[in-house]
Amino acid sequence: MTQDKRQRSCAERIGEEYQDTFEKIRLYDAIVRNGGFRCRDCDHLWTTPDVPDENSEPDDPELQAESEPKADCPKCHALDLEEIGPDTDDLPSFVGLDPLSLDLRYSVRVQFSWDGPSDHLDLTLDTDGALLCASYHFFDWFDGAAREITGDDLQEVEAYMQHDFGLGDSLLESLKSR
Numbered sequence: 001m002t003q004d005k006r007q008r009s010c011a012e013r014i015g016e017e018y019q020d021t022f023e024k025i026r027l028y029d030a031i032v033r034n035g036g037f038r039c040r041d042c043d044h045l046w047t048t049p050d051v052p053d054e055n056s057e058p059d060d061p062e063l064q065a066e067s068e069p070k071a072d073c074p075k076c077h078a079l080d081l082e083e084i085g086p087d088t089d090d091l092p093s094f095v096g097l098d099p100l101s102l103d104l105r106y107s108v109r110v111q112f113s114w115d116g117p118s119d120h121l122d123l124t125l126d127t128d129g130a131l132l133c134a135s136y137h138f139f140d141w142f143d144g145a146a147r148e149i150t151g152d153d154l155q156e157v158e159a160y161m162q163h164d165f166g167l168g169d170s171l172l173e174s175l176k177s178r
């Protein structure tokens with residue numbers, strides 16, 4: 001990691017991280033649908049292109065040839081390839097999408113007003129009913145905006161919920177009994 005990278009904020013970096021993660025999700029989905037290849041030399045992973053619709057098949061033979069799967073690695077041109085499909089062991093870790101955990105969260109909507117305009121809070125609670133994060137949402141006809149609640153405001157929301165509804169087990173129990 002370069003000095004420059006350490007100084008960049010998450011707000012500046014999230015665009016690249018988002019793109020990187022969604023490239024993996026799209027690649028995973030494409031391999032499950034069409035199969036793919038892994039290069040044994042450089043570990044590059046790619047998928048065979050989607051089968052084009054009969055109606056949209058290109059007339060140009062050069063374009064047709066380009067859509068054929070290549071017999072060498074597009075990155076390093078090695079020929080030692082492993083064919084992979086949806087049943088491949090460890091496909092998620094091949095693609096780099098092997099989640100460390102799946103954690104259950106509860107989402108609670110606190111609706112203050114209906115219709116146009118309307119506003120509400122969305123709260124995220126852990127399975128013990130503790131407040132993890134919250135956002136404020138405002139909607140008017142065909143329009144809407146949302147804001148993450150942070151710092152002192154988040155503490156205010158926590159105190160308000162605690163006072164009016166309770167947090168933790170008491171909130172979870174009252175929500176389940178509705």
Ligand SMILES: [Zn+2]
Nearest residue numbers: 039042073076
């Ligand atoms: Zn390669």
